Amino acid sequence: MIPAGWWRAARVVAVKETRSAFRDRQTRMYTLLMPLVMYPVMFWVALQAMTLVDGLREARTVSVAVVASDDGAADRADPLRDALRDDALDQVVQLARYESLLERGGRDDAGDDAAAAAREAALLAELEPRTRYTPDAAGADAVLRVPAQGELVLEYDASRSASRLARDRVEDALERLIELRRAEALGMPVAELVPLDFERRDLAEDADRGAFVLSTMLPLMLVAMATMGAFFPAVDITAGERERKTFETTLLLPVPRTAVFTGQLISVAIAALAATAMNLVGIMLAAGHLLSMLTDEIEITLPLTSAALMLPVMVTFALFLAATLTAFASFTETFKQGQALLGSVQMVFILPALASTLPGIQLTLGVAVIPVVGPSVALREILRAGGDPSALPLVPLLVCLGTSALLAALAVALAVRAMRGERAGVPTWVAKLTGQGASKS
């Protein structure tokens, strides 16, 4: 039984450390600001980029050469040219060029074979599609070769966006032309010939789709944000204290050292949870609004039940995370060293959390006991359940919580042990990992 005085001391230290941490600009930025504004900024940038790319694509002029490549081919090429001309009204295909080319291409009005051959040779040279980015080069972005008989050939360069765009526009035009021809031949719309018509009906509610989207992306982000939130405070209370020469002051506090270090670990966990909470607030404020610009079929909400179920998972995970990061940081002597070491250690948390984005993975008993993976998949299940506890795998969830709590307690015990350990200089393994030599006392 831990005496009340111990808890009181741990609480006093935790409050002081938390206050102190949030007075640090860097901690405020990584713990509060970034998690809060990340989603609005990310979505806004993505939307702007999509709008910009679409606009640029729509407005871009590409040149397509339609070449009637032999005698009699002009009869096939003309309707294609007309189809592309129609297309030009809304897709801005440069027509002037291929019209003139078409008039010259493949026809031998004069009946002079030699002259026709010379014209054709010159024409073919001009009609070679550009194969690399050369702004001043002559030639079309794509060349559609139309023979009198047989298959049409569309030549383009997939490594150039203008050429790919020209390809897409020609394909659209051809599709429309084919549809038109079929309808003319049938004497009725092609759609009426479809033997088996079907309609897709998504039975999911908008909120269910929102829950699915959240469950796919949010657990990884929450783990990443918690890690980011705990990062600086963990270095600050260990290497930072040594660098500022306040470590000894902390060691002199007239209360049990286990209470002091536990209080410090709690403050790091609070920073991790604050980052998580700000991240959730950020997504709730921004994602719904911004997603509605793309689609009206998704409703982003976080039911209170889901939030309440996520809380114990996040609390135990934050403690585990805080204790692990702090334990490692306690082996370092300078802020720079601490950052270098935790830069590697944080991957131990972020990479396993990627499991929550894998399709098909479920919270089984086996998954539930895996550190980091268990909590991140548990978060996914909670978010996917969308506030309906009956949809949750209860036993694996409880096992996950129990395992996380156990791991957190173990990590705290080990971290306290690491923090109170007397060290003369930086251990060799830390010096190797951080690329900084062991110091002399």
Place this chain on the structure above:
Amino acid sequence: MSTNDASNKDGTAAVVTRALTKRYAHPVEGEVRALNGLDIECRYGEIFGLLGPNGAGKSTTLRILATTLRPSSGTALVDGVDVTEDPDEVRRRIGFLSATTGLYPRLDARETLRYFGTLHGLSGRALEDRVEELIETFSMTGFATQRCEQLSSGQKQRVNIARAVFHDPDVLILDEPTTGLDILGTSEMIEFIHSRRDGRRCVLFSTHVLSEAERLCDRIGIIYGGDLLGVGTLDELRARTGEHWLEDVFRAMVTEAGHESARMGTDA
């Protein structure tokens, strides 16, 4: 406020070490022996100076007494409490100050005092009264709400002293307290150490500044290479070495110890 109400402790032992040793493994330097069986005794009512050059073992000794380091062997009692058996109680009974006990930069002076006061078990009116008393005593009113990172070194020193004596400890341990201070700061510190001299308290401080030791100490312990070379009043040390100035006394004792160890090495 004192943790020990006995007022007639004058002359009894406040700090006792017996065969105190400290060894530690350094990743680069290998095993380092910082203390080799140190025996000292400091009494209530006296200012005891631990004198020695850098690396002599002064700081190690004081840190063991302050429980920030654990001894490798031997015993150390502070105010009657064993440092290894009940380190928390030792910390409650001492005040410790050194050049490496920095202030928390993001707390202001008042918050710093309140923090230490709370951890010493005070709360409510008693806590606030004591904080205000110290702010007044150490003339901190003008900067009490400024963050410690913004204070001058002199102001930081005052906060640090106030922090160390918040609970009015009977045993005050000061490790080279004037290091890094300017003339005024040094003078204030010496004045403060003087002010702690009474029948109830023991001040144990380390220094390598001979004039400080001469001026302040009732007794001096000379430490060198982790060994205590001698203890006594200044007059006793003078009589033992036949030298007048403390600098010469110190040199004579180090030379004598060197001859002694050299002779022991030959005998062996």
